[in-house]
Amino acid sequence: MEEFITLAHGSGGRKTSELIGNLFKKYFANDYLTADDAAVLPGLSGRIAMTTDGFIVSPCEFPGGNIGKLSICGTVNDLACMGARPSYLTCSFVIEEGFPVAKLEEIAAAMAKTAKEAGVSIVAGDTKVAGRGQVDGVFITTTGVGLIEEGADLSGAYAKPGDAILVTGDVGRHGTTILLARDEYGIEADVTSDCAPLWGTVKSMLDETKDIHVLRDATRGGVGTVLYEIAEESGVGITINEADIPVDPAVAGVCGMLGLEPLYLACEGRLVVFAPKERAEALLKVLKQGKYSESAAIIGEVTDDHKGRVVVRTPIGSETLLPPPGGELLPRIC
Numbered sequence: 001m002e003e004f005i006t007l008a009h010g011s012g013g014r015k016t017s018e019l020i021g022n023l024f025k026k027y028f029a030n031d032y033l034t035a036d037d038a039a040v041l042p043g044l045s046g047r048i049a050m051t052t053d054g055f056i057v058s059p060c061e062f063p064g065g066n067i068g069k070l071s072i073c074g075t076v077n078d079l080a081c082m083g084a085r086p087s088y089l090t091c092s093f094v095i096e097e098g099f100p101v102a103k104l105e106e107i108a109a110a111m112a113k114t115a116k117e118a119g120v121s122i123v124a125g126d127t128k129v130a131g132r133g134q135v136d137g138v139f140i141t142t143t144g145v146g147l148i149e150e151g152a153d154l155s156g157a158y159a160k161p162g163d164a165i166l167v168t169g170d171v172g173r174h175g176t177t178i179l180l181a182r183d184e185y186g187i188e189a190d191v192t193s194d195c196a197p198l199w200g201t202v203k204s205m206l207d208e209t210k211d212i213h214v215l216r217d218a219t220r221g222g223v224g225t226v227l228y229e230i231a232e233e234s235g236v237g238i239t240i241n242e243a244d245i246p247v248d249p250a251v252a253g254v255c256g257m258l259g260l261e262p263l264y265l266a267c268e269g270r271l272v273v274f275a276p277k278e279r280a281e282a283l284l285k286v287l288k289q290g291k292y293s294e295s296a297a298i299i300g301e302v303t304d305d306h307k308g309r310v311v312v313r314t315p316i317g318s319e320t321l322l323p324p325p326g327g328e329l330l331p332r333i334c
């Protein structure tokens with residue numbers, strides 16, 4: 001195979017078959033992935049969750065992952081947030097002419113590895129090649145279907161006063177990693193993306209209790225944006241304790257230097273959990289034993305007052321409003 005992707009790889013002809021046969025099939029092979037026009041799948045019996053997401057992260061590889069891993073995690077985690085075990089996934093590539101085949105192979109390998117870990121099969125795909133400059137590197141869209149666990153009933157509208165709020169790990173790592181990978185600030189710090197498939201994390205919580213009201217993955221806008229979304233969707237107030245928010249020291253250092261709020265930096269492997277206060281300690285215990293949630297913490301509670309707003313309680317006991325999400329988010333973070 002050539003070293004670089006050419007427009008012929010997207011022509012639908014021999015070169016496209018070669019690319020699919022030599023590269024994608026090698027990594028994605030499973031019984032459902034055929035040469036037919038659509039995958040034919042065994043039925044899922046029960047409530048089904050379905051979602052789709054596009055990935056355009058720049059740079060397309062970064063400490064802790066690449067766009068391939070991210071494209072699986074993003075969709076799998078959105079399914080998991082509805083209490084759905086990821087079952088099937090499709091992926092669609094738009095590749096820039098001249099993109100190195102070796103890099104594409106790394107991306108496909110990361111997708112296969114992550115899909116395997118998440119227990120999801122890649123059952124259909126599409127490849128298009130765009131001319132130089134018409135896209136930047138590679139863009140991937142994934143669509144996923146999952147079966148919702150019996151007894152799970154989750155929604156951003158279900159937070160209730162008296163709920164405890166947990167995060168499943170330290171916040172802001174993905175955003176900080178991408179920022180440093182772009183090398184625009186000349187800052188060096190040892191930060192890796194938290195990018196991870198979280199069905200296992202969700203399953204362990206659901207096995208502990210189905211009495212969970214909201215799960216949401218804190219992606220683009222970070223945990224701060226999720227808190228505002230839930231306050232709005234559920235019509236409740238939120239109070240968080242500043243001292244309880246887990247932040248990696250290196251992330252805190254970078255944020256300090258650049259004047260950034262870690263609560264507003266993207267995560268790709270963190271969930272915000274709302275559950276009745278009585279369940280919080282048991283959930284925390286389960287999370288602390290998990291592979292991707294050792295640094296989980298209870299960060300606050302849902303209140304009846306200051307509806308629609310997120311209040312931060314400082315270590316000295318004073319309360320300030322968390323500035324609502326606005327403008328300054330980094331582009332092309334996922």
Ligand code: MG
Nearest residue numbers: 078216217219
């Ligand atoms: Mg989401």
